[in-house]
Amino acid sequence: MRSNLTDIKIAIEKADYGNVRLSSHSLKGASSYIHAERVKTVASLIQTAVDSNNCALVAKYYPELVKQCILLKRMIRREACSKDGKVFEDDDSDFDVPIAKNFKVVKRSNNDFEVAQIGEMEVPADNKETLLEKGETSATQKIKEAQDKYDDGMDIKTNEEPKSACCTCIILCIIN
Numbered sequence: 001m002r003s004n005l006t007d008i009k010i011a012i013e014k015a016d017y018g019n020v021r022l023s024s025h026s027l028k029g030a031s032s033y034i035h036a037e038r039v040k041t042v043a044s045l046i047q048t049a050v051d052s053n054n055c056a057l058v059a060k061y062y063p064e065l066v067k068q069c070i071l072l073k074r075m076i077r078r079e080a081c082s083k084d085g086k087v088f089e090d091d092d093s094d095f096d097v098p099i100a101k102n103f104k105v106v107k108r109s110n111n112d113f114e115v116a117q118i119g120e121m122e123v124p125a126d127n128k129e130t131l132l133e134k135g136e137t138s139a140t141q142k143i144k145e146a147q148d149k150y151d152d153g154m155d156i157k158t159n160e161e162p163k164s165a166c167c168t169c170i171i172l173c174i175i176n
Helices: 002-013 017-033 037-051 055-084 140-152 167-172
Strands: 103-109 112-117
Touching: 002 017, 002 055, 017 037, 017 055, 037 055, 055 103, 055 112
Parallel strands: none
Antiparallel strands: 103 112
């Protein structure tokens, strides 16, 4: 999964939205395999945004994708510690994920952080009219359905993945 996130980072930095789509699709499949539903759904949202030629939505969902990958990495470490009988300790290693320029992790504490956009994403010349300028796109319904699915898949109180994830499978697929 780390390589998929790296590929998305590189593609965003190069404004290569064909590869953003391809890498998002690959990440969607990898996260589906390990039942990481929130990563899968956000990757799907990015893929749909590229399909609808909407770079503004890519910029909107990319920070959430990075955040969900950090949370997944933390969940994997927590589960690994639990299985080994060790005490889980939050540390900065969870924040060591590939992130595109013009985005950064803003950490208030180990449990409270966000991924923020700090500069403009490069947009291909044929994509200057974005969601912000022309209103909703033809992909709006797909995006709303995916957002609803995303909201249904998270525990609002703890902001964590549902416990349905196959932890043994996740541990075998640990992010490098």
